[in-house]
Amino acid sequence: MAEQPRGSVTLMDVAARAGVSLATASRALNGSTRRVGDDLRERVLAAARSLNYAANAQAQAMARGRTNVVGLVVHDIADPYFSSIAAGVMEAAEGHQVLVTLGSTLRRPEREVDYLVALRGQRSRAVILAGSRMDDSPVADALRREIDIFENDGGNVVAISQKQLPVDTVVIENRLGARDLATELVGLGYRRFGVLAGPDALLTARDRVHGFREGLGRSGVDLDPAFVVHGAFTRDGGHQAMSTLLDRIGELDCVFAVNDVMAVGAMAAAREHGLEIPRDLGLAGFDDISTLRDVNPALTTVRLPLEKVGATAFELVLSAAERTKPSTRRIKGEVVLRQSTRPSPA
Amino acid sequence: MAEQPRGSVTLMDVAARAGVSLATASRALNGSTRRVGDDLRERVLAAARSLNYAANAQAQAMARGRTNVVGLVVHDIADPYFSSIAAGVMEAAEGHQVLVTLGSTLRRPEREVDYLVALRGQRSRAVILAGSRMDDSPVADALRREIDIFENDGGNVVAISQKQLPVDTVVIENRLGARDLATELVGLGYRRFGVLAGPDALLTARDRVHGFREGLGRSGVDLDPAFVVHGAFTRDGGHQAMSTLLDRIGELDCVFAVNDVMAVGAMAAAREHGLEIPRDLGLAGFDDISTLRDVNPALTTVRLPLEKVGATAFELVLSAAERTKPSTRRIKGEVVLRQSTRPSPA
DNA sequence: TCTCCGTAGGAATGCGCTTCCACGATAGAC
DNA sequence: GTCTATCGTGGAAGCGCATTCCTACGGAGA
Known part of the structure; x- marks a missing residue:
């Protein structure tokens, strides 16, 4: 048969x-x-x-004039931040007869444009740009231009992170989260802060620094720019930035790394330097990466429901047809105090 | 213009x-x-x-009779094991004018078949099955059947893990790695072992247990089946399995978790139970997940070059046309002793 | 019994592209 | 100088499918 x-x-x-x-x-x-x-x-x-x-899906696509392919573009699929978002997207896509094409810019944001072109060639019905927007006008302009073309072709674009483009966006409340975190840390009695800030051009990193400074300011605490060290958004970046800070570590009582991955690198650097956390120094991260929840001491951080972020982005893709104007969904973080910062004075 | x-x-x-x-x-x-x-x-x-x-890529595909789409099917993209492999694939794909379609079975291996059908519909030129093979005949039969059809359509299939299917395979030397690990652990003076074994049907998990037992045997050490606890291949699975073992923990001096993610869960469980690692108990994992390299105490484990695994799989895809017979590439692990086991007696 | 309408099935068209084939022109060989 | 390769170009077929249009058929109403 x-x-x-x-x-x-x-x-x-x-x-x-x-x-x-x-x-x-x-x-x-x-x-x-x-x-x-x-x-x-x-x-x-x-x-x-x-x-x-x-x-034959190609033939169907030709005859019907549309496909069931959705693009997902991340900066680094090995980064748990992105892989969690990807997992959320995949789960939401489950049962929707949609195939997800993965793009990885390998941390070169200008490659987003290339993927957009390739996905336009595939006649993808939508593309999710999961990475942070950049403060880089030439790149942003090129992206904006390519997005226009993509949409003019009938595709839908969803961004995750900052509302910087006139497209459907899942906004992550980095600023707010960092502000809340700062408030809590001050509440714990910390006063002299250092920040491992990530790349300055990365808006996600920058927003978190800004929010943190803002939160400190509201509590009457100053953040000395000399203690804000930029570095890569990775474990090694955190390690390196922390090492820089360690020269003047005596003047600090708490360090905020703008994401968990950096915080873990920083923790290693501190340990190598003979510092004990939280006794000698408080340390906080951002994201609450689940794989990292078991580091010891457990990281104080801002929990982001990353899988939900991915799922939300996918929902925006599905519902795009019913909308004419770009829609925005805001996702808030929630401060989680753990052992990497000193216990509440209460 | x-x-x-x-x-x-x-x-x-x-x-x-x-x-x-x-x-x-x-x-x-x-x-x-x-x-x-x-x-x-x-x-x-x-x-x-x-x-x-x-x-229009669809039209080109029709006219040319082939596409530049490669499928990558994993069990859970949020799992660092798979996201590392995915990163390797993406990096290798860079510059090869190939689009990668991601499939996630959400840890239901029978869904691999569904993806295979969908990818056949897309006329994917190849598909990489990144997940472990299962000891489950009905599923394996269905998969085998669908692979035949896929290949008969001109597609190429690459499996990662066990050489169980007549397709190009990147074999991961789980057995060998676990055996070496056992030898090293015995060398450190450990004698009474427990194993957090993962799901029994998962061949990757099973191979690691077998290899470990084999390694112990060669050193004249027995593994009591009562101390082999099965559980999910996840952090929580490790935590749970470890909790089971904790009742009789006095009889053990070292625990081997079949992957790092489980080991981290186990570490948390041990800590909650008041055990200090490695003082009270040695603990070892498998994979050397990079995100987890900074847990404290650092995990003794078997390093697997996962990105290379992904890259190798992709190379098999590219070179498939030149071969007629399935090719096999073996990837070996390397034991890495760290602080979660006691220092060498030397 | 005849007409009309609703319905199921088939033929034909076109989606955008690659590629085979044909054609004319130019260049090289005798 | 004519004859045959060679090369650049255009015409047109066809990839596999959805869909529109058309036809044939059957039942209902007159």
Whole structure:
């Protein structure tokens, strides 16, 4: 029953085997406004089954003029921040007959544009840009331009992070989260802060620094710019930035790393330097990466529901057709105090 | 210069604007055996640029009879094991004009078959099955059957993990790695072992347990089956399995978790139980997940070059055309002793 | 019995592109 | 100088499918 002509089975093969026309076979398999008689439909389905027919998605896309492909562009899929978002997207996509094409810029944000072009070539119905926006006008302009073209082609674009582009956006409240964190840390009695700030051009990093400074300011605490050290948004970046800070560590009582991955690097650097956390120094991160929840001492951080972020982005993709104006969803973080900062004085 | 008709620009638009035929426009843009005169080629390229032309990949796929899409199917993209492999794949794909479609089975291995069908519909030129094979005949049979069909359609399949299917495979030497680890642990003086074994049906987990037992055996040490606890292949699985073991922890001096993620969960469980590692108990993992390298105490583990695994898989995809027989690449792990086990007696 | 309408099935068209084939022109061989 | 390769170009077929349009058929109403 499962004879298999060499090469792909086409709808014509199915139709021939069922003894019906192409049109009928198509209608039987995909449903349509038109109805197909029960006997014929059965014949077609049986034929398709026995031939292991899988409709050629390219041909369907051509005929229908649309695809079921969604692009997901991240900066680094190995980074748990992005892989969590990706997991959220994949889970939301489950059962929606959508295929997700993954793009990884390898931390070169200008490559987002290349992926946008490639995904336009695929006639993707949407693309999710998961990475932080940059403070880099040439790149941003090129991206904006390419987004226009993509949308003009009928595609939908969803950004995650900052509302910087006129597209559907899942805004992550970095500023607010960092502000809350600062407030809590001051509440714990910390006063002299250092910040491992990430790349300055990365708006996610910058927003967190700004928010943190703002939160300190509201509590009447100053952040000395000399104690704000920039570095890569990675474990090694955190390690390195922390090492820089360690020269003057005596003047500090708490360090905020703008993400957990950096915080872990910083923790290692502190340990190598003989510092004990939180006894000698408080340390806080951002994101609450689940893989990192078991580091010891446990990181005080700002919890971001990253999988939900991904899922929300995907929902925006699905519902895009019903909207004419870009929509914004805000996702808030929640401060989680753990052992990497001293216990509450209460 | 950048006027943009609404909807997609087609090759016909480009040809018309350049005042040449469709055939010439196609040849100028994509190269071909036939050459196009310099002046005409320039005209075509200029037209394409000014119209923001991006070739319809679906149409190209139809006409050419092949695509540049490669599928990557993992069990859970949020798991650092898989996201590292994915990163390796993405990096290797860089610059090869290949688009990667991501599939996530959400830890339901039977869904691999569904993805295979979907990717066959896309006429993917290859698919990488990154997850462990299972000891589950119905599922394995269905998979084998679908792989046959996929390959008969001209696609190439690459598996990562066990050589269990007649396809190109990146074999991970789980057994060997676990054996070496056992030897080293015995060398450190440990004698009474417990194992957090993961799901029994998962061959990766099972191989590691077998290898570990084998290694112990070679050193004349027995592994009491009562101390082999199965559980999920996740952090929580490790935590839970460890909790089970903790009742009889007095009889053990070292625990091997079959992957790092479980080891970290186990470490948390031990800590909650008041045990100090490595003073009260040695603990070892497997994989050497980079995100987890900074846990404290640092994990003794078996380092797997996961990004290289992904990259190797991708290379197999690229070189598939030149082979007729399935090829196998073996990737070995390397024992890394760290602070979660006691220092060498030497 | 005849006409009209609703319906199921089939033929034909077109989606955007690659590529085979044909054609004319130019260059090289005799 | 004519004859045959060679090369650049255009024409047109066809990839696999959805869909529109058309036809044939059958039942209901007159």
